[in-house]
Amino acid sequence: MALIGNALIVGGGVGGMCAAIQLRKLGVAVTLVEQNPSWAPDGAGITISGPTLRALRTIGVVDEVLRRGGHWDAVDVCGADGSVKVSVPVLPAIDGEGLPGAAGIMRPVLADILGHAVQAAGAEVRLGVSFSAMTPDDDGVDVQFTDGSRGRYDLVIGADGVHSAVRKLVLPAFAGPAFTGQGSWRAVVPRRRRNSTIYMGRTTKAGLNPISETECYLFVLDKREGMDFIDREQWPARLAELLAEFGGQVGEIRDALRAGALPEARLLYRPLAGHMIAGPWHRGRIVLLGDTVHATTPHLASGAGIAVEGAIVLAEELARRHSLEGALLAYAGRHYDRARLVVSASGRMGQIEREGGSLDEHTQVMRDAQEKLRAPL
């Protein structure tokens, strides 16, 4: 007998959408509420690692992601002047004939692909809606929604991101994510190369990853003292300052920023925060997924990937266990180590960057983690 007949998912990000698709495959009636009426995330690029491509194949969307995104099999490592020093092949695709080593896509495009898959799977999607109260009992969870409606669910999945409201019901003592000492800059610019490109400056590292046939995104990590937000009007000048030492395409981006030719709408700045919460990740019939319990910095480009993997593991455990408690314990138990690997290796890479530590150690931490993440879920 199925453990649950229906489920509410709070949060329509990558994790929530993949959970909706996987639960529909089990025949569970799914309602997904997303507070953002447009259901579109920030207009930034996102990198999709090999293990994430494998997970998106399980979800059923990898062909569309590769069709609408960009992909590469090698990284060109350049000096600050933009000259290529070495081309390093990315690890080959995992057991997936035909999959590239890595890919990139605009976040709103990925959200569009997953959103269509959620609706095609038959989930009920309610946009511009959140919950205002949840009352769990032994047999279900009564939910009051912000639009005044009510519902009762066998399981509630909190997939509402790093600042989760559902988490307050499951882990009321958790203090919130910690600032990691870096900020992230991203900009959408024209694509010039087949490969991903990294520029190694004296004080700053910048990278360009393809997100389609014609565009790529620039990413730069910046050492910062506090979690202060920077006014949008200052973004072009602040990013240009960070790129002072570069030539090549990154130098041209700096010059365009200074000339006002790269509008602030193509840029995004965000201070980085994260956490790794020990399991169990549920209380009764409410369970947490994705950034709510493991929010990471972008150093391994795997945060969204582990949210997708969490959704796959949660659905698999719900399908094969004989009790809901057993399934929710097994989900956290099975997923925890991979999530912790991503959060801790990313954190260590950020620390090395902030402290100007060993480049060899940085590369080693990244390669070790990438190798381990190739293991089956």
Ligand SMILES: Cc1cc2nc3c(=O)[nH]c(=O)nc-3n(C[C@H](O)[C@H](O)[C@H](O)COP(=O)(O)OP(=O)(O)OC[C@H]3O[C@@H](n4cnc5c(N)ncnc54)[C@H](O)[C@@H]3O)c2cc1C
């Ligand atoms: C700067 C930066 C760069 C990154 N780059 C990469 C990368 O290249 N590759 C990668 O794999 N990962 C990357 N990540 C990590 C990745 O973005 C996250 O791990 C991923 O988005 C987590 O997905 P999620 O579904 O758990 O949460 P989210 O994507 O945050 O989705 C949460 C959703 O819940 C909604 N919501 C919030 N509160 C409520 C509420 N109360 N009610 C209803 N809805 C609600 C939000 O609107 C949102 O749609 C990066 C992260 C950062 C900060």
